Amino acid sequence: xxxxxxxxxxxxxxxxxxxxxxxxxxxxxxxxxxxxxxxxxxxxxxxxxxxxxxxxxxxxxxxxxxxxxxxxxxxxxxxxxxxxxxxxxxxxxxxxxxxxxxxxxxxxxxxxxxxxxxxxxxxxxxxxxxxxxxxxxxxxxxxxxxxxxxxxxxxxxxxxxxxxxxxxxxxxxxxxxxxxxxxxxxxxxxxxxxxxxxxxxxxxxxxxxxxxxxxxxxxxxxxxxxxxxxxxxxxxxxxxxxxxxxxxxxxxxxxxxxxxxxx
Ligand code: KIV
Ligand code: NA
Numbered sequence: 001x002x003x004x005x006x007x008x009x010x011x012x013x014x015x016x017x018x019x020x021x022x023x024x025x026x027x028x029x030x031x032x033x034x035x036x037x038x039x040x041x042x043x044x045x046x047x048x049x050x051x052x053x054x055x056x057x058x059x060x061x062x063x064x065x066x067x068x069x070x071x072x073x074x075x076x077x078x079x080x081x082x083x084x085x086x087x088x089x090x091x092x093x094x095x096x097x098x099x100x101x102x103x104x105x106x107x108x109x110x111x112x113x114x115x116x117x118x119x120x121x122x123x124x125x126x127x128x129x130x131x132x133x134x135x136x137x138x139x140x141x142x143x144x145x146x147x148x149x150x151x152x153x154x155x156x157x158x159x160x161x162x163x164x165x166x167x168x169x170x171x172x173x174x175x176x177x178x179x180x181x182x183x184x185x186x187x188x189x190x191x192x193x194x195x196x197x198x199x200x201x202x203x204x205x206x207x208x209x210x211x212x213x214x215x216x217x218x219x220x221x222x223x224x225x226x227x228x229x230x231x232x233x234x235x236x237x238x239x240x241x242x243x244x245x246x247x248x249x250x251x252x253x254x255x256x257x258x259x260x261x262x263x
Contacts (some may be wrong), residue, residue: 004039005078006110006132006176012039013198013209015194021082021212022244023053023202025068027075029215029240034077034242037252040200041077042112043069044141045084050216057141057165060086062099066106073107082134085106087142090115093122100131112179114140117166120173121244135175137163138204139182150227150263152203154183160190167191179212180204182229185262199216203229205262218247229261 002008004019009249012019021040024030025047026145033041042069048060062085069083083106090113103172110132113119119135125134138153138185147153164187167178178199180188185205192199192208201208213230216222219240220232233243233250 001037001078003078006080009080009198009210010037016209018254019151019198019210020248020253021210021246022215022247023047023050023212024075024215026070026071029135030072030079031077032233032241033215033244034075034079036241037248038079038189038223038244040210040212041072041075041079041081043072043081043083043108044214046054046214048086050214050221058087058144061101062086062102066102068152069103069108080110081108082110082112084239085111085113090122093125096122097129097131100126102130110134110176112136114142116163117169123170123173123175127176132176133174133200134168134177134179134200136179137167137170137183137219138180141181150182152182152184152223160184160187163187164191165192165223167195170212171195171197180208182227187249201257203227203261203263206254211256219243222247228263229257231261233258 019039022033022038024041025046045057045060048054048057083103090096112134114136123133154163176226180201182203189207198209199209202212218233219231220234233247239241239247
């Protein structure tokens with residue numbers, strides 16, 4: 001397989017072939033995921049919860065993200081590697097540029113930031129310097145304290161319009177990818193259709209260009225109650241590699257997510 005690039009994702013959007021993404025935090029599982037065809041590997045700050053045992057992503061540091069990005073970048077894979085900017089590394093454009101620079105030097109091919117239209121100037125500055133940006137909208141876990149919990153976003157018409165407008169503004173500012181977490185299926189489809197860049201969803205329904213899940217969740221390694229949008233691909237497969245292949249197949253054939261995974 002040729003290395004997956006931003007151009008690959010744009011092509012997949014253009015031709016209507018969905019692509020699959022998973023979080024990855026270490027070289028071994030990143031290699032297996034890549035071998036199973038997963039197009040994008042995200043070093044998510046979800047590692048604060050699934051690896052470090054914290055109750056939220058807020059304690060994750062830039063050094064933690066750099067360490068795990070280096071681990072994943074050593075994987076034998078042609079997948080596109082995306083890394084999260086952790087909580088409060090976006091207080092100024094300069095700070096964000098410096099933090100993103102370190103993640104790129106650790107081996108990321110693009111960075112992801114949580115936020116809305118207020119990030120536009122920073123997105124432009126990153127893009128101008130050759131750092132492709134994904135903006136994570138909807139349920140943004142770094143804002144869990146402001147949101148009052150992990151809940152669906154954009155449920156009323158006013159919030160939905162605001163999210164749609166923010167996505168357009170960020171695309172205009174240079175965002176290369178938009179990721180929507182926990183938004184109603186219909187809104188995710190509207191945002192996707194209003195944009196030209198690829199849209200990745202998690203708990204956002206099937207009408208987007210790519211899907212992502214936290215690796216531990218799709219392997220059935222969830223402690224506590226799994227979110228509604230998760231499917232346990234280990235349950236019917238029995239090996240990690242087979243579960244990755246089943247997920248890739250389900251995403252590319254649009255059999256995941258199905259209605260029970262949607263809002
Ligand atoms: O940190 C993470 O795992 C994420 C995904 C859930 C999109 O941001
Ligand atoms: Na994240």
